[in-house]
């Protein structure tokens with residue numbers, strides 16, 4: 670079997686086209702283009718690359734960019750002042766704080782200081798709480814991108830057994846909440862480094878989401894033939910970027926979202942979607 674491609678790059682490009690039309694409409698109503706703010710602290714090359722990509726996407730769809738960069742030794746107060754400034758800026762429709770923050774900063778306090786209505790990443794505790802309650806709110810971008818990618822490729826979700834590997838707050842924990850909503854109706858097993866018999870859990874699954882950051886962790890012998898397999902792990906090595914899914918998995922999987930080109934571009938497309946949705950809410954209030 671050769672897996673069908675879950676093509677995040679092409680799907681994200683299609684979403685950007687749809688968003689460009691929606692941006693033109695909301696801009697005509699409000700008289701102002703939506704604006705995405707980014708707060709980037711320090712000089713991690715990966716974070717700089719991700720933030721640069723987000724602003725390139727913005728330019729493509731007509732969203733204005735508000736970039737805030739602080740040095741690696743920025744104080745908690747400096748970061749929080751930047752948050753206060755973006756909360757108050759009417760040109761900023763939504764914004765994100767690029768993670769991870771340098772270790773001396775209290776990331777939870779920074780996220781909590783954001784205006785939940787401007788939280789384009791769905792990572793504010795109020796918005797995560799709304800996800801738990803099933804109330805509408807911006808969702809974390811990677812989990813939403815995964816659901817959108819599966820939907821747009823007609824991968825069945827209802828009744829599917831999903832194995833998620835990784836319990837981080839941006840992917841592992843929220844994806845379980847998202848996929849078990851009535852609208853998706855999947856059954857999710859959340860695995861992590863303390864899970865006994867990982868291979869057994871993975872083999873039970875119709876859909877495998879690997880977000881552990883452990884290169885080549887999931888091999889073909891662990892997979893149920895025909896499973897949909899999504900690689901969310903990114904590890905920088907001297908061989909370049911390596912995902913959590915071993916390349917041999919493509920021989921057994923029914924669908925494969927590779928890294929690069931699978932979930933990553935969808936994460937970016939969902940961020941833009943959140944900004945456009947916030948702009949449309951503003952336009953409706955005019």
Ligand SMILES: Nc1nc2c(c(=O)[nH]1)N[C@@H](CN(C=O)c1ccc(C(=O)N[C@@H](CCC(=O)O)C(=O)O)cc1)CN2
Nearest residue numbers: 719765766767768769790810928929930931933934936
């Ligand atoms: N505030 C946030 N911080 C972080 C998030 C997040 O969603 N919000 N997620 C990651 C980083 N990230 C976005 O910020 C991100 C990571 C990877 C990609 C991506 O497109 N990856 C490419 C491969 C990488 C490359 O080519 O350099 C792909 O998969 O094709 C997009 C966004 C942690 N921080």
